[in-house]
Amino acid sequence: MPTFTDTPSGRTVRLVIAVQDGQLSLVSQAAVQLDAPPLDAAAAPAPGGYLELHDEAGIALGRVHVGADFDGGMEVVPEQPGGAPAVLRTAGTDAFTVVVPVPDGAVDVVAVQVGLPPTDGTDPVPGQSFSAAPAPGAVTEIARFRLDQGQA
């Protein structure tokens, strides 16, 4: 039977972040009612750029992958329409947005770059499948932003 009680959805926030010459800035943050994928809580994330949510003690509560890096490369249409595009590494400008679920206790959003895991210098062997738990790559903090508690 019909009911008339609305059900609040999860606690999520949309972040808009700009990149200019390698510097990240938080353009906006706003609560949004949207189903967001759960945060990745793996101890050793794959290489790439991430936004992490940290608590007051600086502990990462989870992260979301946002791309390979924050270098601001762009894809450009092919010379001939219908062909293959190419990547242009230019002025280092970029902007992106992502919706993240906000865990209890989260106070900061931290942009990090996870590097490639250390290798022994050999190429991968064809046919070899990868370990489920690769060695962790170096984690470099790129930027840190305060999460607006009122908004989130």
Add this chain to the structure above:
Amino acid sequence: MGTSDGRVLGTTPFYGSAPRSRALNIVLLGDGFRANEQAAFDTACNDFLTRLEGTPPFDGLKDTLNGFRVNVASTDSGADDPAAAGGTGATANTYFDATFGAGGVRRALTSNTALALQVAAAQVPELSVAMVLVNSSIYGGTGATGGTAVRPATFSLAPQAADIGVHELGHSGFGLADEYAYLSGAGETGQDRHPAGEPREPNVTTTTNRASLKWAWAVAAGTPLPTMSNPDATAATEDPRASTVAAGTVGLFEGANHFHSGAYRPTFSCTMKVLAAGFCPVCTAVIKNRLGQLQTPGGGALRQLFAADDSLVYSVAGNGDLLWYRHDGRTDGTFRWSADSPRRVGVGWDGLRHVFAGDAGVLYAINDAGDLLWYRHDGRGDGSFRWAAGSGNKVGTGWGALRQVFAGGDGVLYAVNESGDLLWYGHDGRTDGSFRWAPGSGNKVGTGWSALRHLFSGGAGVLYGVNDAAELLWYRHEGRKAGSFDWAAGSGSKVGTGWGGMAVLTSGGGIIYGVDHTRDLQWYRHDGRTDGSFRWAPGAPKRVGNGWGLVADGLIYGVAVNGDLNWYRHDGHVDGSFRWATGSPKRVGNGWGGLQHLVSAGDGVLYGVDGAGDLRWYRHEGRSDGTFRWAAGSGNKVGTGWGGMKRLLAGKDGILYGIDPAGDLLWYRHEGRSDGTFRWADGGPRKVGTGWGGLGQVVAAADGVLYAVNPGGDLLWYRHDGRFDGSFRWAEGAPRKVGTGWGGMRSLVAGNDGILYSVNAAGDLLWYRHDGRADGSFRWAAGSGAKVGTRWDSLTHLVSGS
């Protein structure tokens, strides 16, 4: 430059009607369009969504797409085109600062994407993808290099520039990687071999192990892995060869994710490699899986759809949510909806059999018990979740036995009873939901109305009906105020043709909306509504929405010899044409081979009798598009001792019939049909017929109609008028012979609206439409008997899903 060079005019949802929280929300922003050039931007937005909806697999997922355009007036027209990059040297002051020539490459058209995202997120907080369309005919565009965050693409109006927008959807919308084997192109270094580690994206890999391959499901056993390897041992360049295998082969093709070697893509070509090449099967599956999750239970289809008299449209979604929409383009048939449409204004409406709008915010619903319930949506002006006190009040009983019930304005309700009489009611308690009715309520004001397939009101006493010839007929009830038998001259006039197979809803003032099998919402305005003349608004019909599919008709389920349950959707079910949904059949279940009986009860509910004689309940949530999604509780045991039945039949509303070994027809009503619980109507089973054991094929259709083939091959028609309470009442004259020569049929399936399918001795699937279904007369649609399929004799069970 920048925001001082223009202003945001506003946002218009111009495509789609999916709830924003469960849709791919595509936000298009205009740059370099002056205030008087906004029409060009509007056209470009329409063109892009039209293109996208025609691109597989989005063509089958239209009901998950929403398009929003953000109109922005710039000071100047066009974009900067620096001479240093080979351009004209033109400059333009625009809101998002669009410019060609980034990095010295003229076709690299960029914009202030941070500002674009800021505006897009402010205008449509639920955005999934944002794109900037630049008012220039020069070919150019850029997008992101990958990643799962949303990065805007920027492209011009030049033909094929929008290709990059579709490619970007692969990144931003679905987390797909680039499949091309280089970064910047010729002469590059550092892209020889992909680094160790498995990429996170679903469409590129570094492994060649067949067993652990991400897309192993798509690789044929005979396809070698790797399928193509880069012959350049140094990997200094990408593999320059053409494909060495058949087009479309899925395997491992070396060169992907911007590297010449060490990484593989699933197919030789794909939109993620070559723009406009078409998405490969792996990327297609990723997109379908993602959007399939967004679809509302019920496959994105709506359970009910109706319009109110003040530009409002309501729907009951597959998950039972009541959704509110406001059509701002109602008077002229333009594709303009309030920016916040749709909004959820109620939950749990899927338990109601029929919902329709009265006036001044009043909604009526008929529940399973046949009660008429009253609601008043006080939040109708803004789509808020506010309802009048007393909403849900019972204001009538016994409405379940009526064939068609609809509101006629000013508190008047009309209904057609089993005899085809049109009945009039005046609800005096309509403003407060009280149980008060005008004197004369229940008066008969017409006869012979059961011959009309769809019946609806146009307001001010005007009624419309669609007959079996798909004609739209006009009536005006002069006696609507007192419930008398008075009709305007000309009532019964034909005012339209081709209205068959259409779900129709009206909102007064001559406005009629229709939804056909394409799921588009079409707008009509009947300018001859006051006198019944054949005059319509210029340009009607106009498409004002898409993705408005009601729970689909034409569905058929069949159990294959290996026990798989196959789904089919016959898109030609209205006229018997040989048109089937893309991808039919689709496998939607397995292990169905051991059932003794399988029947369909509508709304995706199937009942099966297993080997132990237990009755099992299932509800197929993916019935509209054939996806493998089932309701929780599917497979529940809801009855025992059904193994002894010779036949099992399912009508609507939870009514089941069983033919026992003695040939008696037994009636049951499953009260738990919506959730698969073990609840049954009191007093069942009830014997409602005898002598059914000697019949061949027997099937139940809608509205209590049963069809049976007797030993002589005659097709017999019955209508069980006592179906709601299990009483022994049948339509006068039943059974009636409505066909001959049906004896050789292997299977008989009954859909909605008189549609029957049979499988003949050759295994052909034949289509019929019994236009005399309401009264058992011997009338059939032209084309009945048309062959619409072959080799259907291999299925062990065959049932309609409609």
